[in-house]
Amino acid sequence: MGASDLRGVTNDAFSAYYKQQLGLTDQEWSALEACLRSPLPVTWRFSGNDERAISLRASMEQSLLPLLNEQPTSLPWYPDRLGWQFGVSRAWLRGKDRPGEGPEGPEAAAAAAPRSTSIKAFHAWLLRESSLGNLQRQEAVSMVPPLLLD
Known part of the structure; x- marks a missing residue:
C-alpha cells in the first residue's frame, strides 16, 4: 500500500x-x-545566503527552470529568492504517483505520463545539490523559525 x-x-x-x-x-x-x-509540495532552500548560494540559484533559474513545463516558484517571504516550492508531490517528482495525483487542473493528466527528461534532470539536480550540502530539502514551515530567530 x-x-x-x-x-x-x-x-x-x-x-x-x-x-x-x-x-x-x-x-x-x-x-x-x-x-x-x-x-x-516539494520545497527547498539554498544553504546560507552568501554569493555561492545566490550563484547556484541563478544557475538553477537560467539552466534548469526554462526546461520545465511546471515551474517551481520562489517563496515570496524568503530572502533573496533562496527558498523555493514546486507545486507537485515528492512522489510525483520521483515518478511514483498514480493517475490523478500530482498537479491539479490541466496538468493532472500529465501526472500519469512518464516523467520527462527535464523533470528527471531537475530531480537529479535536487538530489545532488542536497547531498553536497548546497541546498536543504525542507518544508516551508520549517524555514520560518531561523528567519525569525535570525
Whole structure:
C-alpha cells in the first residue's frame, strides 16, 4: 500500500474525536480533512545566503527552470529568492504517483505520463545539490523559525 492509497483510508474514531475537539461543522471538517489528505509540495532552500548560494540559484533559474513545463516558484517571504516550492508531490517528482495525483487542473493528466527528461534532470539536480550540502530539502514551515530567530 503506497502513500496515495493511504490518503484514501478513513478512520471514523479519528474524525469524530478531532471534529468534536475542534468544534467543527461537517462542512468545516470536510475541508480540513481534504487539506490533511493533500500531499505536501516539494520545497527547498539554498544553504546560507552568501554569493555561492545566490550563484547556484541563478544557475538553477537560467539552466534548469526554462526546461520545465511546471515551474517551481520562489517563496515570496524568503530572502533573496533562496527558498523555493514546486507545486507537485515528492512522489510525483520521483515518478511514483498514480493517475490523478500530482498537479491539479490541466496538468493532472500529465501526472500519469512518464516523467520527462527535464523533470528527471531537475530531480537529479535536487538530489545532488542536497547531498553536497548546497541546498536543504525542507518544508516551508520549517524555514520560518531561523528567519525569525535570525
